[in-house]
Amino acid sequence: MLLRRSVIALVLALGVMCDTVDNKVEDCDLSDALKKEIASYAPVVQKIINTAVNGTFKGITYNELALFVDKFGNRISGSQNLENAIDYMINKSVAYGLDNVHGEEVKVPHWVRGSESATLVEPRNKSMYILGLGNSVGTPPEGILAEVLVVKSFNDLKEKAASAKGKIIVYNQDFVSYGTTVPYRSKGATEAAKVGGVASLIRSITPFSLNTPHTGMQTYGENVTQIPTACITIEDAHLLQRLQDEGYTIKILLQMGAQILPDVTSRNTVVELTGTEQPEKVVIVSGHLDSWDVGEGAMDDGGGVFISWGALALLKSLGLKAKRTIRGIFWTAEEFGYVGAYGYAKDHANETDNFLFVMESDIGTFNPVGLEYAAGAAGGCIINEIMQLLAPINATQTRQSPSVGSDIEIWTSDGIPGASLDTQNDKYFWYHHTPADTLEAENPSALDKNSALWASVAYVIADLSVDFPRDSTKLKN
Amino acid sequence: MLLRRSVIALVLALGVMCDTVDNKVEDCDLSDALKKEIASYAPVVQKIINTAVNGTFKGITYNELALFVDKFGNRISGSQNLENAIDYMINKSVAYGLDNVHGEEVKVPHWVRGSESATLVEPRNKSMYILGLGNSVGTPPEGILAEVLVVKSFNDLKEKAASAKGKIIVYNQDFVSYGTTVPYRSKGATEAAKVGGVASLIRSITPFSLNTPHTGMQTYGENVTQIPTACITIEDAHLLQRLQDEGYTIKILLQMGAQILPDVTSRNTVVELTGTEQPEKVVIVSGHLDSWDVGEGAMDDGGGVFISWGALALLKSLGLKAKRTIRGIFWTAEEFGYVGAYGYAKDHANETDNFLFVMESDIGTFNPVGLEYAAGAAGGCIINEIMQLLAPINATQTRQSPSVGSDIEIWTSDGIPGASLDTQNDKYFWYHHTPADTLEAENPSALDKNSALWASVAYVIADLSVDFPRDSTKLKN
Numbered sequence: 001m002l003l004r005r006s007v008i009a010l011v012l013a014l015g016v017m018c019d020t021v022d023n024k025v026e027d028c029d030l031s032d033a034l035k036k037e038i039a040s041y042a043p044v045v046q047k048i049i050n051t052a053v054n055g056t057f058k059g060i061t062y063n064e065l066a067l068f069v070d071k072f073g074n075r076i077s078g079s080q081n082l083e084n085a086i087d088y089m090i091n092k093s094v095a096y097g098l099d100n101v102h103g104e105e106v107k108v109p110h111w112v113r114g115s116e117s118a119t120l121v122e123p124r125n126k127s128m129y130i131l132g133l134g135n136s137v138g139t140p141p142e143g144i145l146a147e148v149l150v151v152k153s154f155n156d157l158k159e160k161a162a163s164a165k166g167k168i169i170v171y172n173q174d175f176v177s178y179g180t181t182v183p184y185r186s187k188g189a190t191e192a193a194k195v196g197g198v199a200s201l202i203r204s205i206t207p208f209s210l211n212t213p214h215t216g217m218q219t220y221g222e223n224v225t226q227i228p229t230a231c232i233t234i235e236d237a238h239l240l241q242r243l244q245d246e247g248y249t250i251k252i253l254l255q256m257g258a259q260i261l262p263d264v265t266s267r268n269t270v271v272e273l274t275g276t277e278q279p280e281k282v283v284i285v286s287g288h289l290d291s292w293d294v295g296e297g298a299m300d301d302g303g304g305v306f307i308s309w310g311a312l313a314l315l316k317s318l319g320l321k322a323k324r325t326i327r328g329i330f331w332t333a334e335e336f337g338y339v340g341a342y343g344y345a346k347d348h349a350n351e352t353d354n355f356l357f358v359m360e361s362d363i364g365t366f367n368p369v370g371l372e373y374a375a376g377a378a379g380g381c382i383i384n385e386i387m388q389l390l391a392p393i394n395a396t397q398t399r400q401s402p403s404v405g406s407d408i409e410i411w412t413s414d415g416i417p418g419a420s421l422d423t424q425n426d427k428y429f430w431y432h433h434t435p436a437d438t439l440e441a442e443n444p445s446a447l448d449k450n451s452a453l454w455a456s457v458a459y460v461i462a463d464l465s466v467d468f469p470r471d472s473t474k475l476k477n
Numbered sequence: 478m479l480l481r482r483s484v485i486a487l488v489l490a491l492g493v494m495c496d497t498v499d500n501k502v503e504d505c506d507l508s509d510a511l512k513k514e515i516a517s518y519a520p521v522v523q524k525i526i527n528t529a530v531n532g533t534f535k536g537i538t539y540n541e542l543a544l545f546v547d548k549f550g551n552r553i554s555g556s557q558n559l560e561n562a563i564d565y566m567i568n569k570s571v572a573y574g575l576d577n578v579h580g581e582e583v584k585v586p587h588w589v590r591g592s593e594s595a596t597l598v599e600p601r602n603k604s605m606y607i608l609g610l611g612n613s614v615g616t617p618p619e620g621i622l623a624e625v626l627v628v629k630s631f632n633d634l635k636e637k638a639a640s641a642k643g644k645i646i647v648y649n650q651d652f653v654s655y656g657t658t659v660p661y662r663s664k665g666a667t668e669a670a671k672v673g674g675v676a677s678l679i680r681s682i683t684p685f686s687l688n689t690p691h692t693g694m695q696t697y698g699e700n701v702t703q704i705p706t707a708c709i710t711i712e713d714a715h716l717l718q719r720l721q722d723e724g725y726t727i728k729i730l731l732q733m734g735a736q737i738l739p740d741v742t743s744r745n746t747v748v749e750l751t752g753t754e755q756p757e758k759v760v761i762v763s764g765h766l767d768s769w770d771v772g773e774g775a776m777d778d779g780g781g782v783f784i785s786w787g788a789l790a791l792l793k794s795l796g797l798k799a800k801r802t803i804r805g806i807f808w809t810a811e812e813f814g815y816v817g818a819y820g821y822a823k824d825h826a827n828e829t830d831n832f833l834f835v836m837e838s839d840i841g842t843f844n845p846v847g848l849e850y851a852a853g854a855a856g857g858c859i860i861n862e863i864m865q866l867l868a869p870i871n872a873t874q875t876r877q878s879p880s881v882g883s884d885i886e887i888w889t890s891d892g893i894p895g896a897s898l899d900t901q902n903d904k905y906f907w908y909h910h911t912p913a914d915t916l917e918a919e920n921p922s923a924l925d926k927n928s929a930l931w932a933s934v935a936y937v938i939a940d941l942s943v944d945f946p947r948d949s950t951k952l953k954n
Binding site for chain 1: 719
């Protein structure tokens with residue numbers, strides 16, 4: 001109730017009169033005073049940008065990310081390597097003089113891949129590149145040797161259900177978009193098991209491949225046999241499709257040593273720049289520290305972690321402290337279902353009213369274009385004004401969504417305003433969850449700009465004379 | 478001498494008066510009669526194009542290539558699979574009614590990869606993607622565990638020679654162009670051995686990678702220790718460079734089961750459309766049937782073989798027989814140093830005077846743009862006129878080089894006129910010699926156009942009233 005009243009009061013104060021959630025700048029009716037106040041941050045934002053792009057902070061985000069991924073490589077949930085990486089981030093943040101640096105414990109899954117292979121044994125012998133999926137069970141040690149049924153969709157599988165029993169089901173679905181296509185990865189094993197499949201192999205969820213397999217999470221439905229499941233490459237999915245169409249009988253030997261071990265204790269990593277006037281009120285910048293167990297997790301989500309860390313380190317280096325607290329959180333076990341974020345949300349349920357704005361970068365830290373945000377009409381108008389300050393790095397674009405983020409969607413889907421970093425990420429899914437997710441996907445100049453953007457937005461929101469408004473249409477009773 | 482006289486006579490007959498080798502269309506002074514004659518082929522070229530692009534031959538090149546790579550996969554020199562693939566092409570060509578279909582024997586190398594792996598063991602554990610290089614020796618079964626020295630160039634290696642002894646030399650050379658950069662692959666082991674290196678790992682020769690290793694040929698110099706050598710990915714080369722720059726001691730365990738077995742007998746595959754008037758005079762279209770032992774060799778050089786085969790099958794299907802013979806040759810063991818082509822050149826030395834024009838496609842069968850050719854002034858002018866006939870598929874570009882082709886360079890470097898297919902191949906080296914060289918790199922429509930271009934050029938040259946002229950500046954005495 002406190003929250004709700006304060007937001008209504010703010011909306012009135014701002015004079016926001018937007019009719020629709022899908023507001024545009026021209027529909028905004030912010031008070032002149034607030035517009036002027038936001039515009040008054042131009043010099044400080046310019047200073048932040050200059051320092052990151054051409055000044056003393058230039059290259060630091062990339063260099064620190066490089067040192068980090070070079071030292072640890074990938075960091076899967078449940079691994080000691082992830083915990084070592086968390087310790088490193090804590091020590092690094094203390095060394096940079098950030099406030100209130102600590103870990104917050106949470107139980108996380110511990111799935112291990114083990115050795116794995118898939119071999120086409122009929123109509124000819126061919127070793128396939130695969131990546132088992134998170135949460136998959138393994139095969140017996142001798143593997144599963146079975147005939148293959150290739151399907152193009154879940155509907156196609158239903159139509160061919162009568163011939164699926166005892167077979168390895170191969171999904172050769174077209175890539176439409178990640179959101180549209182990823183259910184084949186996340187539920188493919190369950191649907192295959194329902195019709196008697198003994199394993200499922202899913203075409204990797206990507207628009208482009210150099211024979212590149214992609215891993216990712218999958219979840220077994222209730223009351224179905226848990227069958228081993230992995231992703232194959234686009235190339236092999238097409239090959240298997242053609243072999244089936246050409247009338248060949250196809251057999252594959254699948255061996256997977258995957259195991260689900262008992263949960264272990266991990267930590268969300270928390271660092272702050274404590275607010276000078278209302279330290280209990282918080283703007284969050286975040287990314288997730290865990291990764292898949294292939295590549296280096298430099299893009300997913302090393303970049304997101306290091307621009308969040310970089311935003312605080314940059315502000316610290318400039319001696320900039322906002323009225324409210326800016327909190328960096330490096331989530332753990334995102335890849336296994338936002339496990340760290342859910343734990344944090346539960347532990348901090350009493351603090352949620354003070355979460356003014358939550359930010360996450362988890363869809364790439366390529367050259368920035370702006371923000372995707374979830375906020376009400378008033379909040380959208382404020383974001384649009386703030387983003388004008390990013391004109392020096394051409395990152396002024398905004399687009400509104402009902403909710404944003406991966407970890408932070410827990411909050412943004414629930415009416416807490418937030419934003420996700422928007423970059424030129426058209427190749428994001430080329431690298432996503434693959435051995436190619438290395439530092440090669442990152443760029444020093446883009447990271448500098450992203451740290452500057454992240455720092456600027458967080459600082460202005462945390463420093464404004466008014467609290468960032470809640471979305472009045474989504475307020476809980 | 479016969480050749481020389483006939484060419485001089487032709488040059489005079491054509492009235493060619495070009496001053497420089499680097500002729501352009503506007504510099505040409507072909508006789509009106511010859512220009513008219515070439516232009517008169519427009520209807521037949523249009524018919525060839527229509528048949529391939531929209532008619533009864535549409536899709537056949539791609540579909541036949543698909544059936545072929547689906548059945549055989551890759552086809553390395555020395556393998557039974559390559560011989561089976563040759564038998565298949567012979568049977569296929571007989572079934573399509575081509576003339577004089579046969580194999581011509583030649584001894585070829587038989588290098589086998591065996592199992593191979595490279596593991597970074599210090600400063601942290603990481604499995605690396607590698608591909609051993611053709612002709613490399615293997616390691617002892619237990620592998621070679623050694624410290625790493627990363628160098629950026631051969632010069633850098635010389636400067637660091639004092640610290641190279643006993644180390645695994647890693648070349649992290651920049652990619653400039655294939656021709657400029659490939660010596661690191663072909664001679665890297667030799668240069669490393671000279672300074673006491675125990676193995677060499679070379680950054681793959683490519684401008685782009687999704688953690689993609691590339692294989693290829695290498696040759697040991699004389700009187701140096703033969704050390705095992707493989708390519709690593711761009712990503713790992715950069716990682717090792719950074720680790721070295723960061724001051725880490727780096728150790729790698731390299732295991733390679735590579736072996737050089739005794740040479741075996743393979744075959745160049747020859748198919749023809751016998752000429753109706755001067756069958757002894759020959760226009761050659763070609764590609765190589767062997768491939769590396771990764772991927773499917775669909776691009777390198779399945780595409781080149783199948784547009785050469787397709788050109789003849791297309792002309793056959795249209796009942797088009799030229800005055801001279803059009804010969805398709807599918808070379809064997811190109812990847813091990815043009816072994817099939819050298820054998821063919823030796824066996825057919827007496828026939829060379831009758832090779833009027835030699836064509837090869839071995840740098841991709843993407844969307845065609847025209848031809849790269851090696852010919853004298855008169856020949857260049859004729860090619861330019863002929864290529865105008867390809868306007869319906871926008872493939873009229875020509876560019877002249879001193880010599881062209883891979884296999885056919887034996888002839889084109891020696892004054893026999895020839896051409897290499899020119900396509901939009903800017904991504905060729907993304908796939909080249911990798912597991913990603915699959916049918917995915919090929920496109921039905923592009924292959925239709927390439928078969929049409931190949932058939933048109935071969936047909937017109939083989940059917941003209943005059944022999945295609947030799948380069949008078951390169952004629953042998």
